[in-house]
Amino acid sequence: MNESRTILLAGASGFIGTALTAALASDGHDVRRLVRREPISPVETQWQPERRQLAPGALDGIDVVINLAGSSISQLPWTAGRRTRILESRLDATATLVDAITASPTPPSAFLNASASGFYGDRGDDALSENAVRGTGFLADVTARWEAEAQRAAAFTRTVLLRTGIVLAKGGGAAAPLVPLTLAGLGSRLGSGQQWWPWISLVDEVRAIQHLASEDVHGAVNLVGPTPATSEQITRGLARVLRRPHLFALPTWLLRLPLRDAADELLLSSQRMLPDQLMKSGFRFTHDSVGAALAMFDPRPPSEDAHM
Template identity: 60%
Template sequence: MADAPLSVLVAGASGFIGTPLVAALRAAGHHVTTLVRREPTSPYEFRWQPGVADLDPAVVDGADVVVNLAGASIARLPWTAARRRAVRSSRLDATRTLVTAMQRAATPPHAFLSGSASGYYGDRPADRLIESADPGAGFLAEVCTAWEAAASEAPSTTRTVLLRTGLVLGPDGGALAPVLPLTRLGLGSRLGTGGQYWPWISLEDEVAAIVHLCSSEVAGPVNLAGPTPALADHVLRRVAQDLHRPYALTVPETVLRLALRDAADELLLASQLLVPAVLQADGYTFRHATVEQAVDALLG
């Protein structure tokens, strides 16, 4: 299957990762269809309403790969009760809708690549996190655990991959979106001690790794993070250096918690030394092996 064009169905195709993923899959010669929440405007689109209506099993019937990247952004703050419900339900509703369609399909997909996140591990400053590590504690860990459990209900004949994505560094979005404008204004700041590990990955590698996994035989959780660990301080300092701006300020943890509450601990202050053990063992070669290379490619 690795050398043949694949039939790939993508949910979340218009998002920050989904948009370049669809382009990369098509550039590689694969046949790509997408799920949309509006009326389709091409024969390559199918409408779906996760959490509202079932998806026609014919949409997934016979597909080689289904990729699920659907879910409300966790970067939208504050995390009100309503926002927490949206983050959780958007992921579970989408995943359950896809899984139900697969279960009803005459020929279930060969593979299901379903989104998850490094938040699965929680704050683990003392641990080297490979895919066999236990889940952590906190809101994101609870969401990711439920999300992965829903994906794991896919048919037993379907190879299911759980994409535990770290902080994606890319243009016009991703982990650096709130940081870039402040740094350009000369307000580049260390967040807390800066000694927390951030599980970074470039958008280019995120997309290329997912394309790689479409043709792989890997199953189970896969850490999508760069191969060289980096502290938050290293990431933010490199951004300031590339923008030729100062990096002299510090935002104390207490101030971050006052402004963002528990989102500060889970999004900015959590330490996760994520190791892409499964991906590297499967032969994937990173385009950006260090966070410096990733930031330079983004801002250079």
């Protein structure tokens, strides 16, 4: 986005939301944040998505609404109550914003709503563009309902569904639990290691969302890197960058003991996603290979590389 815009962001305190807020503000945009507590700043607006409540006038003067809100899927195990929370937190947040958009006399020019790679389920080696049909499983069911709720806004504003993969970043994201294990010399292959993990760097995740906020793109967009990688390529690549061994193999049955069925959907499912719509819209990646994305985990100061 070249011109300054006023953006309403839900989920601003999350891993991606924090980085996105900083990037938007750095580019000169006016970022308003939705919060559940009492606002303590003029840029904060209160909402209670579990009650489908949003402060009156929250969309007044808003150019773009970005919704990243939803309960984390990394809190394990997935008990019945936890599954309900994962689903309802997404539906409630999205419905609250969509209802506000549809009721607004001056709706925003764009609505970007989070989604996830789980939409595709476990698909083996299939190449998955945005036209691929949904898969099966708990996360596929959640994302299908989530996207259907968001699509209600499409009659009123340009609506984009952000199907995000595994976000790689130093200090957070899906790779965070792997780093201390790898540093301890416990880098491991997970299951067969041949399952495709749909990765993207945090830098490109944020840049892609900024790009989609202004480009004339509608519907589902795969937010993943342009060169697919298997889980073993990622875990072995991380070990290489951290200069640690990658000697172990954790069989499927062992992963399922603590994680139960979440192991199948979070670690063992295969999604060879391709960012077709993103690249067609003219987006260019900062990290176009998983090796480039994993290089950020290198603990050496950049100056050391210059002398190699």
